[in-house]
Amino acid sequence: MIGWELPPLFAGGLGQVCDALLHSFSKTEHEVTYIMPYGPADFHTKYGNRVLIAQHKIPAHKLKNIHLKTVGTGFHAYMDERQYDEVHKRIAREKQFASDGKVVKNLYGDNLFEEMERFAQRVRLIAEDEDFDVIHIHEFHTYPAGHQAREVSGKPLVMHVHNTIFDRALGRASEEERSREYYALAHSDHIVAISDYVKNMVVNNYGIDPNKITVVHNEPTLYEEPEVKVDIMPDEKVVLFLGRISVQKGPEYFVEAAKRVLDHHEKVKFVVVGSGDKLNSMIEHAASLGIGQNFLFTGWLNKQESARMFDRADAFVMPSVSEPFGLVPYESLQHRTPPIISKTSGISEVLQNCIKVDFWDTEKLADRIISLLSYPSMHQTMTENGYHEVMNRSWDTAVTKLVRLYKDVIRKAS
Amino acid sequence: MVSVCFYFQVHQPFRLREYRVFDIGRAHDYFDEKKNREVAQKVANKSYLPTNKVLLDLIQMHKGAFKVSFSISGVALEQFEAYAPEVLESFKKLAETGCVEFLSETYYHSLSFIYSRDEFVKQINKHAALIKKHFNQTPTVFRNTELIFNNELANFVKGLGFKGIIAEGADHVLGWRSPNFIYEAVTAHDFKVLLKNYKLSDDIAFRFSNKGWEEHPLTAEKFVHWLNQINGNGDLVNLFMDYETFGEHQWEDTGIFDFLRAMPGMVLSHPDNEFVTVSQALKYPIRGEIDVHSFMSWADMERDLTAWTGNAMQQTALRELFLIEKAVKETGDEQLIEDWRRLSTSDHFYYMCTKWFSDGDVHKYFSPYESPYDAYMFFMNTLNDVLERIKLLNEKYSNQVQKGVERRGVTEHLARSL
Numbered sequence: 159m160i161g162w163e164l165p166p167l168f169a170g171g172l173g174q175v176c177d178a179l180l181h182s183f184s185k186t187e188h189e190v191t192y193i194m195p196y197g198p199a200d201f202h203t204k205y206g207n208r209v210l211i212a213q214h215k216i217p218a219h220k221l222k223n224i225h226l227k228t229v230g231t232g233f234h235a236y237m238d239e240r241q242y243d244e245v246h247k248r249i250a251r252e253k254q255f256a257s258d259g260k261v262v263k264n265l266y267g268d269n270l271f272e273e274m275e276r277f278a279q280r281v282r283l284i285a286e287d288e289d290f291d292v293i294h295i296h297e298f299h300t301y302p303a304g305h306q307a308r309e310v311s312g313k314p315l316v317m318h319v320h321n322t323i324f325d326r327a328l329g330r331a332s333e334e335e336r337s338r339e340y341y342a343l344a345h346s347d348h349i350v351a352i353s354d355y356v357k358n359m360v361v362n363n364y365g366i367d368p369n370k371i372t373v374v375h376n377e378p379t380l381y382e383e384p385e386v387k388v389d390i391m392p393d394e395k396v397v398l399f400l401g402r403i404s405v406q407k408g409p410e411y412f413v414e415a416a417k418r419v420l421d422h423h424e425k426v427k428f429v430v431v432g433s434g435d436k437l438n439s440m441i442e443h444a445a446s447l448g449i450g451q452n453f454l455f456t457g458w459l460n461k462q463e464s465a466r467m468f469d470r471a472d473a474f475v476m477p478s479v480s481e482p483f484g485l486v487p488y489e490s491l492q493h494r495t496p497p498i499i500s501k502t503s504g505i506s507e508v509l510q511n512c513i514k515v516d517f518w519d520t521e522k523l524a525d526r527i528i529s530l531l532s533y534p535s536m537h538q539t540m541t542e543n544g545y546h547e548v549m550n551r552s553w554d555t556a557v558t559k560l561v562r563l564y565k566d567v568i569r570k571a572s
Numbered sequence: 573m574v575s576v577c578f579y580f581q582v583h584q585p586f587r588l589r590e591y592r593v594f595d596i597g598r599a600h601d602y603f604d605e606k607k608n609r610e611v612a613q614k615v616a617n618k619s620y621l622p623t624n625k626v627l628l629d630l631i632q633m634h635k636g637a638f639k640v641s642f643s644i645s646g647v648a649l650e651q652f653e654a655y656a657p658e659v660l661e662s663f664k665k666l667a668e669t670g671c672v673e674f675l676s677e678t679y680y681h682s683l684s685f686i687y688s689r690d691e692f693v694k695q696i697n698k699h700a701a702l703i704k705k706h707f708n709q710t711p712t713v714f715r716n717t718e719l720i721f722n723n724e725l726a727n728f729v730k731g732l733g734f735k736g737i738i739a740e741g742a743d744h745v746l747g748w749r750s751p752n753f754i755y756e757a758v759t760a761h762d763f764k765v766l767l768k769n770y771k772l773s774d775d776i777a778f779r780f781s782n783k784g785w786e787e788h789p790l791t792a793e794k795f796v797h798w799l800n801q802i803n804g805n806g807d808l809v810n811l812f813m814d815y816e817t818f819g820e821h822q823w824e825d826t827g828i829f830d831f832l833r834a835m836p837g838m839v840l841s842h843p844d845n846e847f848v849t850v851s852q853a854l855k856y857p858i859r860g861e862i863d864v865h866s867f868m869s870w871a872d873m874e875r876d877l878t879a880w881t882g883n884a885m886q887q888t889a890l891r892e893l894f895l896i897e898k899a900v901k902e903t904g905d906e907q908l909i910e911d912w913r914r915l916s917t918s919d920h921f922y923y924m925c926t927k928w929f930s931d932g933d934v935h936k937y938f939s940p941y942e943s944p945y946d947a948y949m950f951f952m953n954t955l956n957d958v959l960e961r962i963k964l965l966n967e968k969y970s971n972q973v974q975k976g977v978e979r980r981g982v983t984e985h986l987a988r989s990l
Contacts (some may be wrong), residue, residue, distance in 0.1 A: 422593065511926075511946055523593040529949045535888040536948050543883075543926050548870070 159279060159294040160193045160303050162333035172296060172320055174485075175352075177232050178379050182557040191288055193281055193303070196228035199554045210499050229280045229299060231273060238360060239332060239352045242270035243555075254538035258313065271334065276304050283307035292564045307346035310397065314571040316564065317346035321482035342362050348567045349559065350374050353504025356482045370561050378488035390470055395531045396472035398495070400486055401432035408477035408500065408517045410436075413443045413453075417478070418524035420449050429454045431467055465506045472537070473530045477517040487512060491544035494539055498526050511544030574799060575808040576839055577755075577766065577846040579715070580645040580815035583681050584612055584651050585919035587940045588950045596953055599962045603912060607940060612655040619819035620652075620736060624662040626818075626829055630836050631671045638836045639847040641669040642815070643715045646679030646699045647917060649706060660706065667707040673849035674703050678713035682916035683717060685725055686867070687894040691775060693911070696732065711888060713737065713850040715916050717868040719768065719812070720877065723863065726757035726765065736762075736854045738812065739948055741767035742868045742875040752806025752857035764854050765862065768812040768870060772798060775835075777813040781826035792834035803844055807856040812870070837871070872927070880921040885948040900958065903940070903990065905964040912958060915951070923947035 161176040165416045176192070184191045194330050230472045246268070261436045276400045281303035287292075295304035301317065308315045323339055325329035326542040343349060344365050351357040357371045390396075397419070399412050409430075424538045430440065431454065437455070459467060466475065476488040481503035490497045491511065500517040530537055589604035630638045644663065666672040672913040678684055678695035680701065685692045696714075703709055714734045715724060721739040728945030729737050766876040775795065778787045787794065790859040804807055815819065839845045848855075871879040881887055892913055900912045922941045924947045939945045 411729070511945075514942065521590075521594065525594060526949070527951070528593045533885075533888075533948070534953055535884040536945055536952075538946060539883045539885045539926060539948075 159190050159296075160295045160300045160307070164394055174322065174379060175376060176296065178377070178553045179557060179560075180221060180224050181338065182553040184224050184559060184560065185222070185554065188561060189225070191225045191227060191284075191290065193227045193229060193284060195231040195277060195395075197292055200499075203283045206480045223348045227284055229277055229284075231277045231280075236423055237269045238335065241364055242273060254522065267368060273340070274299055278302035278306045285310050289554075294560075295346075296320065297389045298339040298342035301338070301346070305345070309336075314347040315345075316348045316350060316567060317342060318350045318352075319343070319360060320352050321356060322363065323358055323481045324363055325482050346370075347571060348563065350563065351544070352483045353490045354375050354507050355504045359482075372559070373565070374556050374559045374563075375504065376485060377551050377556050378485065378492065378548050379553070380549060382418045391427055393425060395473075397426060397428050397527055397531075398431065398467060398474045398490075399428070399476075400431040400474065401476070403430070403432050403437045403440055404499075405436060406438075406478060406480045408479045409440040410443055411477040411517050411520050411523065412475055413440060413447065413449075414520040415475070415523040415527060416444070416452065417447045417449055418521060419527050420452055422524075423528055426452065426527075426531065427454055429455045429456065429467060429471065431459050431464055465493060468495045473498060473527055473540050475523070475527065476500060476503065477515075477523060479517055481505070488548050491541065491548045494541040494545055496530055496544065498523065498530070509544075509547070511540050513546050532545075573844050573846070574803050575853060575970040576799065576848050577808055577810045577848050577850060577853045578640040578643050578811065578816075579675070579812045580640065581649055582642055582815045583616070583815070583833055583919075584608070584645075584648040585681065585917040586647055586651070586914045587611070588920065588954055590946070591950045591953045592954055596957045600961065602954045602957070604915065604940070608651060608654045612659075613652045615816060615820055615932075616652070616659045618657040618824070619657045619816050620656075621662060621831070621875070622824070622829065623815065623818040624659070624666060624956075625671075626832055627887075628662070628666060629667070629831070631669045634836060634840060636669070637847060638829045639673075639849045639852070641713075643675040643677050644703075645677060645681040646695075646702050647681060647914065649702055653880075654675045657983075664706060667709065671733055671806065671849075672842075673713075673829060673851060674707055674711055675713050675715045675738070675850060676700060676703075676744075677715050680913050680917045681919070682913075683719050683720070683722070683890065683918050683921070684879075684916055684986065685716060685728070687890060689728070690895055691731070691894075691897060691913075691916070695916075700740055713766075713854070718755055718879075719776065720867055721765075721864060721869070722867045723757050723759040723865060725867075726760040726763055730760040730763040735851065736764040736766060738766045738768070738810070738850060739864075740870040740875055741770055741810070744875065744893060745862050747869060749860060750806050750847050752802055752809055754807065754854070754856045754859045755860050755862045758861055759862045760903050762858070764858060766808075766810050766850060766853055768810050770870070771813045772809060772973075773813050776811065776831075777817045777821065780817075780828055780831070791907070792831050792838050795831075795835060796838040799839060800842055801847070807859070808848065808902060812852070814837055827831055860924075869946040879925050880918055880925065883924065883926050883944075884919045885944070889924065889948060889951050889955070892952070896955075896959065896962065899962050903962055905965055908958065908965065915958070919950050920947065926950070937951075 180190060180192060245402050285307035290311065291313060293304050293307045293313055295301060295315065296318045304315050304317070306429060323335050343360060343366050349360065349366065351360060351371050351373050351456060353375060354373055357368065357373050360371060361368050397416070399409065401407050401489060403409050412428070419426055441455060445449050468490055474487065474495045476484060476487060476497060476499045478484060478500040479502065481500060483504035485505070487497040487499050487505050487509055497512040499509070499512055499514055501514050507516050513530070515523050543569070586603045587607055588602055606608060627640060646867055649660065667674070677699055678692065680695055680697040682695060684695055694962045698967055700711060703711055712734060713736045714729045714739050717739065719740045721737070727735060746767070751769045755765045755767060756763055757765060775787070775790060779787070780790050799809055818828055818832060839847070868875050869877060869879070881890065900909055917945065921943055924944045926944050937948065
């Protein structure tokens with residue numbers, strides 16, 4: 159499997175997904191060699207609040223049947239060309255002033271695509287020494303590497319799609335990225351999509367044969383956390399928004415709905431956890447509607463702090479415009495906080511105990527928020543059932559589906 | 573001698589529209605007229621009209637030897653009259669043959685027995701008047717909503733003057749005993765209880781088109797062979813099911829209509845067999861006693877009330893509905909009382925059921941809504957508007973409502989409305 163970062167070295171959901179998959183694979187009899195790009199140990203930068211390349215050591219993986227291989231590289235999950243250029247410049251600059259004074263020339267590719275090729279050649283070397291039956295890659299960036307592994311082994315290639323450039327860049331992707339994504343999709347032996355939403359993106363934007371795509375939904379990563387009583391704002395209802403504040407996440411619909419709720423129901427606080435390029439406009443939007451005093455912006459919170467927020471909140475809202483999956487509602491229900499989620503999200507295809515709305519229908523969104531705050535029986539039924547629904551899900555299900563799919567692909571290839 | 577007793581349940585609720593919080597105090601149209609019309613016409617064309625035609629043909633073909641019984645709710649009859657009058661006409665034609673009997677039930681297909689005896693009786697009487705008007709019959713056998721039954725109900729219904737009642741032949745009540753005899757409840761002597769043979773009934777209603785079932789395909793020959801085996805081991809076979817089984821739950825292409833056309837002739841070809849209506853079935857003597865403390869019904873594997881009262885939302889909605897009964901009636905406002913009664917229809921609570929919901933097995937519960945939560949919100953918002961109307965209509969009573977609600981610690985109402 160050729161993947162990306164692993165926690166605690168992660169930039170986003172992809173690392174968590176790969177980590178969860180590896181944990182479930184280790185419970186099976188199947189062996190997995192996991193190859194991941196690994197940046198220079200002393201280099202880190204920040205994009206938003208997501209650590210792009212962390213300085214931590216790679217965690218000691220003691221998982222049965224899982225073999226971890228790292229490849230030094232300067233590129234990272236979901237990096238676009240511009241971001242790679244920045245990293246590349248900084249690496250070059252920092253290396254010039256490295257203590258031993260030695261500038262390592264040509265260690266990294268001059269641009270993202272060159273770097274992907276360089277990574278691919280390194281992976282080819284690993285693949286030559288390994289014995290395996292199938293190649294599993296994540297996103298098109300690792301396709302060149304997967305392709306090299308297929309060349310030396312003759313084994314089939316499965317591509318796991320977590321999102322497409324149409325979601326990531328909302329149409330601002332370069333022609334080069336688009337054609338590379340298309341090429342990877344078209345030339346993979348089989349495709350795994352994390353939702354029907356992503357599958358439809360792949361089919362509609364790239365014309366890929368839907369029969370070549372299998373949907374394997376993401377699952378919640380379960381953790382044990384004692385329920386905590388949080389006494390902040392005891393007299394008020396709390397409605398939570400948590401995530402990257404970008405145009406994809408629909409922050410303006412949250413604000414519009416809040417206005418309608420407050421017209422009806424005064425004692426409600428809207429708490430926004432997270433940051434992003436739309437943070438300032440979200441603050442201004444709330445102020446311009448005269449509801450600034452009902453909004454609380456916390457910035458990013460760590461795992462423990464956001465857990466406390468979930469425990470306090472009376473409702474969690476995810477009004478995403480585009481959400482290939484969206485794992486947060488699982489987390490919300492684990493904390494017994496009822497989620498109201500956008501229908502344009504992958505998770506809405508599987509989650510039952512929640513309220514689903516069209517993100518643009520802010521009147522309906524407000525209506526559902528008020529209902530959740532007004533009817534304790536509904537809150538109780540949804541959170542009790544939702545908690546059990548989430549706790550009954552497991553990544554083992556996803557791995558079982560993947561193994562079945564591998565067998566199919568291997569049979570077809572031979 | 574085996575008597576075959578067919579009984580069909582015909583019911584369509586007045587489904588609520590997406591009634592929002594913002595509608596409370598502003599709009600008083602609660603029901604989804606478009607949806608209700610669509611469903612009535614769809615089911616009429618797929619099921620009621622073609623099945624009524626088959627039944628009429630069968631009655632004529634067998635010269636009165638084929639008989640069936642119906643329980644049609646008042647709200648279903650109202651909707652036929654408004655949205656599909658040809659359905660009402662075809663039921664009237666069946667009634668004219670003298671081979672079709674209509675049962676008594678609550679007009680609104682409600683759970684009123686459990687919450688208000690007074691309302692229960694009123695709904696039965698209202699239903700009886702409508703049956704008399706349309707079909708010129710006075711029902712003598714009672715069928716409670718979804719075969720909900722217990723000792724107390726048997727006794728109460730006996731007291732109303734009915735000759736018999738029908739109920740589910742649930743295993744947990746019968747044990748090793750057969751449903752193919754007439755029983756009496758321990759609380760109501762000489763009051764005959766007809767029990768559904770759920771195995772044979774469900775072979776038609778649920779398993780008919782199930783290709784995974786070992787007996788699939790179910791032919792009329794095979795089914796009649798099973799019926800004939802009862803000869804000597806029972807007096808009668810009660811085949812009770814939703815009428816929508818024919819054409820709606822089991823589509824025409826499953827062969828369900830062919831099955832229905834062929835079956836009666838095969839039953840009657842055996843000289844010991846006959847068809848009876850529910851009141852004719854009462855000719856058999858009581859052969860045993862049943863003791864039903866907790867409510868049973870014909871719903872789900874559990875055969876209990878959990879389909880309507882299983883979660884906190886359902887319990888709250890029902891409690892709140894009957895909590896305002898007195899206040900609603902005291903306004904004397906006919907439209908308001910009628911709206912409130914339509915809210916008592918059991919389907920509203922059934923749509924709030926979350927039993928199978930987490931498993932994604934949504935098909936188990938037919939619902940016009942996306943989720944049980946929608947069903948609950950629309951219901952509670954509507955109920956809050958009913959409260960608003962009570963307040964407007966009668967300031968005096970609204971004070972009592974307010975006190976009553978608060979005293980019981982019910983907090984479901986919007987702070988704004990109270």
